[in-house]
Amino acid sequence: MALYLSGCSQSIRLGDDDEIKADIEYLASDSLEGRETGTKGEQLAAQYIAFRMDEIGLLPSGDDESYFQTFSLMLPVNPHVPDGEKEELKGTNVVGLIDNKADHTVVIGAHYDHLGYGGRGSLHAGSQAIHNGADDNASGVAAMLQLAEILSDRHEKNNYLFIAFSGEEKGLLGSNYYTKNATVDLSTINYMFNMDMVGRLNQDKVLSINGVGTSPVWSTTLDKIQVDGLQFVTTESGFGPSDHTSFYKEDIPVLHFFTGQHEDYHKPTDDPEKINYEGVVSVVEVLHQIIETLNDLGKISFSKSDDSNTDIQRSFKVTLGVIPDYLFDGEGMRIDGVRDGRPAAVAGLDKGDVVVKMGEYEVTGMNAYMDCLERFSPGDQIIVVVLRDGARLEKEVIFD
Numbered sequence: 001m002a003l004y005l006s007g008c009s010q011s012i013r014l015g016d017d018d019e020i021k022a023d024i025e026y027l028a029s030d031s032l033e034g035r036e037t038g039t040k041g042e043q044l045a046a047q048y049i050a051f052r053m054d055e056i057g058l059l060p061s062g063d064d065e066s067y068f069q070t071f072s073l074m075l076p077v078n079p080h081v082p083d084g085e086k087e088e089l090k091g092t093n094v095v096g097l098i099d100n101k102a103d104h105t106v107v108i109g110a111h112y113d114h115l116g117y118g119g120r121g122s123l124h125a126g127s128q129a130i131h132n133g134a135d136d137n138a139s140g141v142a143a144m145l146q147l148a149e150i151l152s153d154r155h156e157k158n159n160y161l162f163i164a165f166s167g168e169e170k171g172l173l174g175s176n177y178y179t180k181n182a183t184v185d186l187s188t189i190n191y192m193f194n195m196d197m198v199g200r201l202n203q204d205k206v207l208s209i210n211g212v213g214t215s216p217v218w219s220t221t222l223d224k225i226q227v228d229g230l231q232f233v234t235t236e237s238g239f240g241p242s243d244h245t246s247f248y249k250e251d252i253p254v255l256h257f258f259t260g261q262h263e264d265y266h267k268p269t270d271d272p273e274k275i276n277y278e279g280v281v282s283v284v285e286v287l288h289q290i291i292e293t294l295n296d297l298g299k300i301s302f303s304k305s306d307d308s309n310t311d312i313q314r315s316f317k318v319t320l321g322v323i324p325d326y327l328f329d330g331e332g333m334r335i336d337g338v339r340d341g342r343p344a345a346v347a348g349l350d351k352g353d354v355v356v357k358m359g360e361y362e363v364t365g366m367n368a369y370m371d372c373l374e375r376f377s378p379g380d381q382i383i384v385v386v387l388r389d390g391a392r393l394e395k396e397v398i399f400d
């Protein structure tokens with residue numbers, strides 16, 4: 001996760017947790033050096049995931065009939081000098097499909113990249129060390145592959161698209177790229193499940209499920225799910241610090257599954273021996289049961305969730321309440337989503353607007369935008385200048 005959660009089915013077979021264990025142990029091994037986007041470790045991980053998808057029988061659904069979808073973007077060498085020298089970052093999503101010739105497709109995603117040797121996202125204070133990311137998010141990838149195996153065994157009424165995203169830790173880059181360059185028609189996507197950090201189910205068996213406000217069917221469906229005594233704690237918003245956000249912004253119902261924060265989060269100690277493997281099997285079964293429950297309902301409807309209580313940028317005294325488009329490389333900060341009830345929405349800012357000035361400060365890019373935010377306090381009233389369809393608009397924003 002980027003810095004900032006039985007019934008009748010007998011489809012989980014004995015030994016599934018061995019497969020999950022093997023996947024996590026490989027992905028979180030030192031030989032992959034923390035799977036940072038743009039490194040050899042990322043590429044090795046991508047190759048492994050593609051090999052597993054092939055083994056399971058998924059159809060390649062990336063670029064050019066391969067499992068891989070590559071993206072590249074220019075990022076500042078020094079994030080604090082946004083207008084300084086830039087370097088190219090290349091990343092690879094790994095994409096496989098179960099094609100049941102159905103009208104709709106369910107997307108199941110998990111990011112596989114992590115922090116490499118540390119860097120900006122790390123919470124580690126000591127010397128450089130490999131951040132293995134067993135929970136974050138080898139666990140989600142292993143769970144996704146397990147679910148693929150279960151769903152490939154039988155005919156279902158949806159197609160299933162499995163995506164291992166890269167670039168998540170650097171700002172949801174892979175999922176953002178995917179939704180803008182999708183290999184299936186976005187309008188046919190039924191719903192999207194994101195597993196990010198599902199390896200630490202605790203003794204109380206509490207599974208956090210975020211995004212239940214994104215479809216009217218989620219709450220009633222979850223009420224019917226019973227798996228191994230798991231309890232669900234839910235939040236409404238489809239916005240969060242992980243890849244489901246990219247799909248929610250496209251008006252697709254989403255759920256994010258998460259077994260909770262822990263002291264090894266974004267540290268070199270997030271290792272395979274701390275994973276609760278049986279817990280991962282239980283999480284997979286939760287997703288499987290939800291999918292079965294919804295199987296006969298066709299395309300479920302989307303609803304906009306109450307996003308007023310979410311804030312990814314917690315380190316600022318104030319926020320606009322928007323999701324920036326991290327892939328935008330023009331001048332300014334392009335808004336990719338607006339949270340209801342937050343200052344930007346109240347001021348009439350909208351998705352697609354490019355913020356170029358806040359108060360007296362020019363906003364030249366993403367980092368200039370963050371620097372600007374640090375200068376304001378709750379209660380401040382400023383003029384924000386945005387470009388919309390070629391026009392330059394001034395909006396009065398009041399920070400709360």
Ligand SMILES: [Zn+2]
Nearest residue numbers: 001002003136
């Ligand atoms: Zn993370």
